[in-house]
Amino acid sequence: MTDSKQASAFKEQSPLRAKISSLLSNQSVVLLITLVVLGTFFQWGSDGIFLQTGLLGTVLDEWGSYILLAVGQLFVVITGGIDLSVGSTVSLSSVVAGWFVVQQLKVGPEVTGADALPYVLLIAGICLVVGLLVGLLNAFLINKLKIVPFIATLATMGASNGIAVMISVGMPLQGPNDWELGAPWNIGGIELPISTMVFCAMFITTIVGLFLHKSRFGLYTYSLGSNAFATRGAGISVEKHITKVYMLSGGLAGLAGAYSYVRLGAGSNTSGMGMELYAIAAVVIGGASLMGGVGRIVGIALGTLVLFVVQSGLLTMTVVQVSPDLKQVIVAILIAAAVAVQTLQNKNGRK
DSSP, X not given: OHHHHHHHHHHHXXXXXXXXXXXXXOXXXXXXXXXXXXXXXXXXXXXXXXXSHHHHHHHHXXXXXXXXXXXXXXXXXXXXXXXTTHHHHHHHHHXXXXXXXXXXXXXXXXXXXXXXXXXXXXXXXXXXXHHHHXXXXXHHHHHTSOOOHXXXXXXXXXXXXXXXXXXXXXXXXXXXXXXXXXXXXXXXXXEEEEEHHHHHHHHHHHHHHHHHHHSHHHHHHHHHHHXXXXXXXXXXXXXXXXXXXXXXXXXXXXXXXXXXXXXXXXXXXXXXXXXXXXXXXXXXXXXXXXXXXXXXHHHHHHHHHHHXXXXXXXXXXXXXXXXXXXXXXXXXXXXXXXXXXXXXXXXXXXX
């Protein structure tokens, strides 16, 4: 009798357990829970400073530039590739745009506000074109010269950094800027932790996310990463699709260069330094597999946010003092932890 009651109780609990297990296997849910836990912990550890509007605005401001890189990187990673050139593309695009406006059009930092908006839009267009060209070069090296993506994008990374230094002569190119684009929104006297630039980054991320999950292009991207041979057998031009994916990644990196220009008020050869590491980290933390075929935009957006919540939270801690120089170490640890979790999940899935 006791055994039958225990068996009945287990049957009643099993659907709940299955539901909890299903939720915890969803990367986006896990990341949301992680963000809540981190926010609570850092709010306590910073004596109530962390969740203030100003600091949250800083976190979202950082998130805005990196999410564009992470989204482009996601497309590349889903195909089974990698793009190490995104950080240098940020630098190169902002420098080229700054050089054109400052050196060729002779427009300096004295032009601000609404008068600078047309120039800012021009800079965004130039940055986008530069990014697309870098992506096209990456695709050429991969498709025509048959260089593996890691080496091909490593080469363009070095070349882009070098060209950016030569154009800027190692100095920021200060030009016109509309600083209001990066200012927090104020609605009804209430300051919100979001600016026009952050909103634009959110909008672009949403559009590209719909493009990935709801279009034929996205379907081909997943197919290529899952089985390139079958994709080719289905009549899909693999080389043409790889070209589009790397141009998309480069274009988004170019827009991140424009974002960087607005934040700094100048094109700088150091503005994208190390950003490729963060882009890869966001993709991995967001649940994408470096083996290809897996990844979702929501996970990447949350993964990028986790990165900057952790970094900003640690720096605001009053209980324990954390050096700003540990940023790269923190990112490396998060990457290793995310890959380890993926490996364990895959092993459990095969059992």
